[in-house]
Amino acid sequence: MKSAILTRLQAERAAKRPVVLLTRLSDGAQLLWPGDEMPAELVEASKAALGSEEAGNVTLGDDSWFIHPHNPPLRIIVVGAVHIAQAMAPMAAPLGFSMVVVDPRRAFASEERLPGVTLSTDWPDEAMEVLAPDARTAVVTLTHDPKLDDPALDAALKSEAFYIGALGSRRTHAKRVARLAELGHGAEAMGRIHAPVGLNIEAITAPEIALSIMAEIVAARRGAALGAVRPIPGVTE
């Protein structure tokens, strides 16, 4: 790999733009898409790889090309700069997520409490408009305060967010569902909300709850069939 290609690739990634690195395996010649001129077949393969998020090989004439997509990190928007958000923050980056924390209560949303995390002290409705959650975004509400959680959930339900989670007991969630229904959300929308939030690992402490939430987000991203116990080969009940 030439340093010039590496520099361009890293610049695209730093700018959070999707980019594909194409490598001819016979001699190591490399191209970037978008940016470099290339045959239409390679452009199509690049687009497909970004869509599927899977690297693969394409044969063109006598040449074999490795098509390596680099999508920007997925995002997690957390509403509530609370203890659980603090515990989620160091897990997010290694799992491939960029985390944004929204909390208008400045005592909570401080750089000191959440070093290195992008903070927004806007009200959640305004913050969500700016952040514009898409199909590569997870939204988690943690404040327990309907004034803060509800506008964020309302915006998340109107978006294509791949995961929506809300902290709170079943009873709290029932009241929440009633309030969201008044905002015009139907049963299908309510079904998108993971509540109580997180996989059931009997979590008690903030780091345990953070782990259960992160695990549920990863499961949603990877399309895991939750609830199914993985069979152990050779063992029958």
Place this chain on the structure above:
Amino acid sequence: MTQNDNAEDILAIAANWKAAGEDVAIATVVETWGSSPRPAGSRLAITKSGKLAGSVSGGCIEGAVADAARQSMASGAPQLLDFGISDERAWEVGLSCGGKVKVFVEPLS
């Protein structure tokens, strides 16, 4: 948002090593069959001085890949390596999971 950059950004590590004056090669899994532990696109950065970052397997073939990387750093030419249970080399290096992988090794020039 520095901390939100992927902590496993092997390319950034490779670029930093290069900037510090090290000879660097990058190995990338380009194809897998069966139960190989790391998917296509997984990277390992290697320096001539022996530093490693990332992975191209569960640890079974990293040593052999590092040897090939040192050859590529010396020759300047990339290599396409095949590891698998049908390959004698796999017995040597022990791809114990029973999968097959192709790894592309290229010097950073």
